Amino acid sequence: MAIFADKSNKVLVQGATGHQGIFHIGAMKEFGTNVVAGVTPGKGGQEIEGVPIFNNVFDGVSETGANTSLVLVPARFAKDAVFEALDAGIKTLVVITENIPFHDAMEFVHYSKYKGAVLIGPNCPGIASPGKTKIGILPGQIFKEGHVGVASRSGTLTYEIVNSLTEKDIGQSTCVGLGGDPIIGTTFIDSLNAFEKDKDTKAVVLVGEIGGTAEEEAAEHITKHISKPVFAFVAGRTAPPGKRMGHAGAIIARGKGTAASKIKAFEKAGVKLAKFPTDIADLVEKYG
Amino acid sequence: MAIFADKSNKVLVQGATGHQGIFHIGAMKEFGTNVVAGVTPGKGGQEIEGVPIFNNVFDGVSETGANTSLVLVPARFAKDAVFEALDAGIKTLVVITENIPFHDAMEFVHYSKYKGAVLIGPNCPGIASPGKTKIGILPGQIFKEGHVGVASRSGTLTYEIVNSLTEKDIGQSTCVGLGGDPIIGTTFIDSLNAFEKDKDTKAVVLVGEIGGTAEEEAAEHITKHISKPVFAFVAGRTAPPGKRMGHAGAIIARGKGTAASKIKAFEKAGVKLAKFPTDIADLVEKYG
Amino acid sequence: MKLFEYRGKELFDKYGISVPKGRLVKNEKDFSGLNFPFVLKAQVPIGGRGKAGGIKSAENLKDAKENFSQIMGMDIKGYKVRKVLAEEKVNIRKELYLSITLDRSKRMSLIMASGEGGMDIESVPDEKIFKEWVNPLIGIQSFHIRGIVSKLGLEKEEGKEVAKVISKIYKLFREYDCELVEINPLIIKKDGGVMALDSKVNINDDAMYRHTDIEPEVVELTPLEKDAKEKGIAFIQLEGNIGVIANGAGLTMATLDALTHYEGKGGVFLDLGGTDDPEKVKQAFELMKKAKPKVIFLNLFGGITRCDSVAKGVKAVITKEGIDCPVITRIKGCNEEQAKDILKDAGLITGTTLQDAAQKSSDLAR
Amino acid sequence: MKLFEYRGKELFDKYGISVPKGRLVKNEKDFSGLNFPFVLKAQVPIGGRGKAGGIKSAENLKDAKENFSQIMGMDIKGYKVRKVLAEEKVNIRKELYLSITLDRSKRMSLIMASGEGGMDIESVPDEKIFKEWVNPLIGIQSFHIRGIVSKLGLEKEEGKEVAKVISKIYKLFREYDCELVEINPLIIKKDGGVMALDSKVNINDDAMYRHTDIEPEVVELTPLEKDAKEKGIAFIQLEGNIGVIANGAGLTMATLDALTHYEGKGGVFLDLGGTDDPEKVKQAFELMKKAKPKVIFLNLFGGITRCDSVAKGVKAVITKEGIDCPVITRIKGCNEEQAKDILKDAGLITGTTLQDAAQKSSDLAR
Helix, strand or coil, X not given: CCCCCCCCCEEEEECCCCHHHHHHHHHHHHHCCXXXXXXXXXXXXXXECCEEEECCHHHHHHHHCCCEEEECCCHHHHHHHHHHHHHCCCCEEEECCCCCCHHHHHHHHHHHHHCCCEEECCCCCEEEECCCEEEECCCHHHCCEEEEEEEECCCHHHHHHHHHHHXXXXXXXXXXXXXXXXXXXXXXXXXXXXXXXXXXCCEEEEEEECCCCHHHHHHHHHHHHCCCCEEEEEECCXXXXXXXXXXXXXXXXXXXXXXXXXXXHHHHCCCEECCCHHHHHHHHHHHC | CCCCCCCCCEEEEECCCCHHHHHHHHHHHHHCCEEEEEXXXXXXXXXXXCEEEXXXXXXXXXXXXXXXXXXXXXXXXXXXXXXXXXXXXXXXXEECCCCCCHHHHHHHHHHHHXXXXXXXXXXXXXXXXXXCEEEECCCHHHCXXXXXXXXXXXXXXXXXXXXXXXXXXXXXXXXXXXXXXXXXXXXXXXXXXXXXXXXXXXXXXXXXXXXXXXXXXXXXXXXXXCCCCEEEEEECXXXXXXXXXXXXXXXXXXXXXXXXXXXHHHHHCCCEECCCXXXXXXXXXXXX | CEXXXXXXXXXXXXXXXXXXXXXXXXXXXXXCCCCCCEEEEECCCCCCCCCCCCEEEECCHHHHHHHHHHHCCCEXXXXXXXXXXXXXXXXXXXXXXXXXXXECCCCEEEEEEECCCCCCHHHCCHHHEEEEEECCCCCCCHHHHHHHHCCCCCCHHHHHHHHHHHHHHHHXXXXXXXXXXXXEEEEEECCCCEEECCCEEEXXXXXXXXXXXXXXXXXXXXXXXXXXXXXXXXXXXXCCCEEEEECCHHHHHHHHHHHHHCCCCEEEEEECCCCCCHHHHHHHHHHHHHCCCCEEXXXXXXXXXXXXXXXXXXXXXXXXXXXXXXXXXXXEECCHHHHHHHHHHXXXXXXCCHHHHHHHHHHHHC | CEECHHHHHHHHHHXXXXXXXXXXXXXXXXXXXXXXXEEEEECCCCCCCCCCCCEEEECXXXXXXXXXXXXXXXXXXXXXXXXXXXXXXXXXXXXXXXXXXXXXXCCEXXXXXXXXXXXXXXXXXXXXXXXXXXXXXXXXXXXXXXXXXXXXXXXXXXXXXXXXXXXXXXXXXXXXXXXXEEEEEEEEECCCCEEECCCEEEECHHHHHHXXXXXXXXXXXXXXXXXXXXXXXXXXXXXXXXXXXXXXXHHHHHHHHHHHHCCCCEEXXXXXXXXXXXXXXXXXXHHHHHCCCCEEEEEEEECCCXXXXXXXXXXXXXXXXXXXXXXXXXXXXXXXXXXXXHXXXXXXXECCCHHHHHHHHHHHHC
């Protein structure tokens, strides 16, 4: 098993014919992902890495049975692309696009709820369930099939952590990149609930950062509802207030969203915290 | 059992302090309905028939645990009232109000789907599960507990049919007034699916009328998915095209929505049709 | 409310959709300022005016005068022409069809377009009509417009222009609470550019209260229907001679149907609704009398409505003002017996069942 | 983008929210046309200017001149005052607080209001702040406004006016893609009427492309940060002396944290993002050099990014232009070995682990 993504995902790529689209269609296929369609308006009829390209999502879905979309379109077209996918019946969306206006994200996050779809991102690297599927731009070579679930607000930091797990021969059930924006579709709590239910997941790693209160809410949720061991790393302990630290969501505003507050909440919930990202693997080895 | 409404519904009335509100709070309580709250902005603190009145739905819900709302407010405030109820966590809504602009109805019907709520109406008499509860303005005295489910686009016509069932000692599981508007929240198909699952329902009566294609869609659905016997009456066989026959939804437009088409579809689906509304009881007695 | 073509075009203009240069003409003086050739178009709230001779070209002033006097005042399917629109002719390269309407089943707005414009959309084969549904929670999006425009076989620039029109009519449709906005044909001009040659705009009556800039113009109703509308009574004149009064739209329709079964024919549909207010009943009866039916059939089911209360209202009218046609009644439900007594007392004929009363009414109306 | 108070008020005015009569004053001539008494307010993108002496009254021309020259050019928490707003004084009967912001957890807009206006909202007790969440699928509705206004303890007419302001700021918030719109205080005037005495309007940078009427004014950034922004590089100047270059925001933050662990202090946050384009790497390094750090710490994890490609970019800069501070590198992931070779070849110090490299950097920066 795995969460959110497995062998049943038939992936359509929106924004398939760009540089990123072409590269990642190849990389996903190499990982074993069932990529069935691409969409770029006006480019229907082409093929990328053996994958047929359609002019719109509706055609892609009806011709190939795609149930999942990877959204790679530029920020100003992202809302339209997500709405199109949802109206075409897509049930799992992974939105990689960065710099989407957050009012757009608010709308499509709620619209995906209305449609009963899982939306991961935006501004995320995607999701990988080793041995099953990878939907996104995560580097395939760092993963190893196993029993640790990872949910993270950061991209490279996740790769770093996953890589160190794999180096210690600790495999992963699913790694979800939740996204670095203030408004995201799938949260720590959603991931924790899914990992809790997933028989193949034995421990969970959360990678948080400054900004918002997602970690504090996750901590409270862990205390009440999660029985599996949880480990965490929080980035931004030394970030100054009022500055956006690279991610749109990584900002300490009006005294809220500090790493100290998040670390305190996690500690209170019995979550084991790593000082350095690469330490997570040691903690999991010791306690997981 | 029953569909959509039973003893678990704790009813809040929006528009509680008007003439209709006061009358029907009394009538519902007499039927056995668990009416727990009323809402009229600015009238919080009053009581109607022993029911506490609140200034807003949120307060009503948090003070009384109401999970159901009966909407009796005037048409131009209806959309706001429905949104308020849904945001306050109400999961079953019965919208009696007539003359709601249909763009408003479109919005709140889809928003109720997003909220996972059941919305019945607008422009409907409500719902009654004899022996359990009544949420709406249907006359209580005509019902009898039993095993026939009724779903209807018309009010008085339903009363007529239910009354004739009861006179023949044929009781009802649930009677749903779906509403006479072109845009309604709960359809024949929704009702059929619920009746099919309901152990206490042994036969279903549909009361249709001209306008739209709800009956044709129901007929197709019956052929594919419904095993219980279905009976129907369709009003408006002699209605001229282009005229709205009392209900906003009862109009033959551009050749579509004729009674003939609906009757044909029902016949094809093996639904037994009554010539006169009062004949339904005979048919159910004979075949039900 | 159906708007006349010229009023629909005023709204198009407001939303930046081009329409031909034109104006309402009341007499010959109004032709000045319009260039020949132009078209004179009868303004009626019904289709098929072209075939009925309600649209004529004018190449010169003589034509114009002649054709104007023919069209003004003519009768088109029961509607007397009181307004004529004169519009300059446009060179047409291509005709499209475009509309937005209500999809009752999906509970969404439905955009329809076709490369086959200018004819009745019902006669266009289904595979040549392209559809997009707009969920009210998100409104119109680029993908809807792309989905339609890409299928119309247009050149790039034409497609862009048509895309703008779709976006504009959706805005109009939504902002004015329309049931229908139709442009047929939407044309591509020879010199480029997209223009609406006709307009059908139908505004939801229930939403008229928030469109106070639209002057109501109840063109489809008979004088009695207008009167009823003002009084808030659901009243429709039909072709038969039996006046039906019942409570509830469904029951009133079913009553008309029952009459037909006995070869009677409804002449008035009058739905009392949920009222048992004697004053409202009195108003309803007075309206009914003005429609001069041969027989009146009063069919009541008392649910919340008390039958005796309605009966009292009926008796009051009849006692005070008399009635010059037979009234058949069928009463069922709440306080049925008292009601029957009151009506018998007023000299009305009471049927035992719906069938019995329908048969009696039909027989008497023959 | 945070707008200065006066620009926020221009938007308020556009949306029909009253603001005091006032203008930007550049010199004494600009006082003409304003009635005494008025207030001179430093325009800075940060709170607390009042306490810092950035707001002063002027009862007469002498006051005005004196105070203007004091405020203009003063330094408030690192921001030099370059603009001063002069506004006529208003008679205040009551001060309220009103804002709309983003609730990240609920993913909705959050309206907050309080009867306790004029002070920092963080210092108002929670039970005196009233909140309503607006779901983006439905937007603001009457019930939201009723829910807030009914709790502010206002008289009926005041309530109606405040209701209108809430509806207007929501419109502004939504239409201008704001992260925050705050009015503190929103006042009820002695002679009735509601007015915004201050404005905080913060527009989402990612949405600036669709608000071309708002002239960008990047007031919070240092010159180097501005330069970086134009080049599309995530670059933040901090108080320390170690320049951190890493790929990914989370990793860059974690690198700064690691330095702190070894008592080093980050002076620059530079996130390369997903790029391994040597040209982009070169630009980043050049920027970093301009910030004059004592040590540069390059921390790379190669996922999709190939480490060797980044290393080539780094080597090119260093070979061509030299570097006058030590560069510590820690390289992990895709093509790690090749990258290490390239960097060693360029004379850079390579750490074995993140900890090792962080410690080396911190030691060197002391």
